[in-house]
Amino acid sequence: xxxxxxxxxxxxxxxxxxxxxxxxxxxxxxxGDMLRAAVAQGTAAxxxxxxxxxxxxxxxxxxxxxxxxERMAAPDSAKGIILDGFPRTEGQAAxxxxxxASAGRxxxxxxxxxxxxxxxxxxxSGRFTCGSCGEGYHDEFRKxxxxxxxxxxxxxEMKRRADDNAVTVRERLKAYHAQTAPLIRWYEExxxxxxxxxxxxxxxxxxxxxxxTRGVT
Ligand code: AP5
Ligand code: ZN
Numbered sequence: 001x002x003x004x005x006x007x008x009x010x011x012x013x014x015x016x017x018x019x020x021x022x023x024x025x026x027x028x029x030x031x032g033d034m035l036r037a038a039v040a041q042g043t044a045a046x047x048x049x050x051x052x053x054x055x056x057x058x059x060x061x062x063x064x065x066x067x068x069x070e071r072m073a074a075p076d077s078a079k080g081i082i083l084d085g086f087p088r089t090e091g092q093a094a095x096x097x098x099x100x101a102s103a104g105r106x107x108x109x110x111x112x113x114x115x116x117x118x119x120x121x122x123x124x125s126g127r128f129t130c131g132s133c134g135e136g137y138h139d140e141f142r143k144x145x146x147x148x149x150x151x152x153x154x155x156x157e158m159k160r161r162a163d164d165n166a167v168t169v170r171e172r173l174k175a176y177h178a179q180t181a182p183l184i185r186w187y188e189e190x191x192x193x194x195x196x197x198x199x200x201x202x203x204x205x206x207x208x209x210x211x212x213t214r215g216v217t
Pocket of ligand 1: 007011052064085200
């Protein structure tokens with residue numbers, strides 16, 4: 001299958017995509033992760049993307065498409081993919097259709113994770129992860145037992161995303177509503193849209209996604 005996860009910042013796209021990768025054998029393709037890796041490596045794409053990401057805007061389609069195309073061509077992605085944070089514009093959605101068609105594939109399901117905007121600002125600002133094992137924490141909702149030390153691996157280097165502050169999160173929400181939310185209609189017209197209440201607990205969202213993945217909706 002080719003699954004798309006649509007939803008604003010903090011909706012749980014990354015959380016769910018990682019679980020589907022581990023448990024259903026799909027390959028997670030996150031353009032956000034790819035862009036952050038490019039920034040960290042200081043590649044040309046990374047240099048072009050860095051300031052836009054820090055301001056909460058969308059990186060130009062050409063840059064995102066170049067990065068994604070490279071990963072989609074990898075043999076492991078033939079088993080089935082879950083796109084996390086892509087497409088985000090109509091241009092990207094059209095490019096994805098063309099790319100899939102050239103490989104005899106198409107979008108199986110586009111899942112809209114439906115959430116409340118105000119709750120998302122709180123979910124995203126305050127989030128941080130362990131630099132060694134990637135475990136996720138939150139200033140209010142999920143503090144490590146020992147401040148500054150990871151519960152899972154004992155690592156002491158905590159990382160925060162540069163764009164996870166309240167001001168930038170609001171810009172990211174604006175970009176979502178202006179440029180990405182119209183894709184809900186786009187996929188509805190193609191007959192592949194599914195909606196999930198993503199204010200529900202993580203395990204419930206996971207179950208609903210599992211049913212869609214297995215084609216029992
Ligand atoms: P990206 O990395 O895609 O960020 P995002 O869309 O803003 O999403 P997040 O990663 O913040 O949230 P998420 O939905 O994955 O939620 P998560 O699972 O982490 O993009 C970053 C930037 O890169 C963009 O702003 C843009 O500049 C650029 N970019 C990326 N792709 C692009 C593209 N295609 N085109 C152009 N530019 C692009 O969950 C959040 C938190 O909530 C976690 O702490 C989690 O534990 C918790 N949580 C999750 N689910 C639940 C639940 N059901 N109940 C309670 N808590 C929950
Ligand atoms: Zn850790």
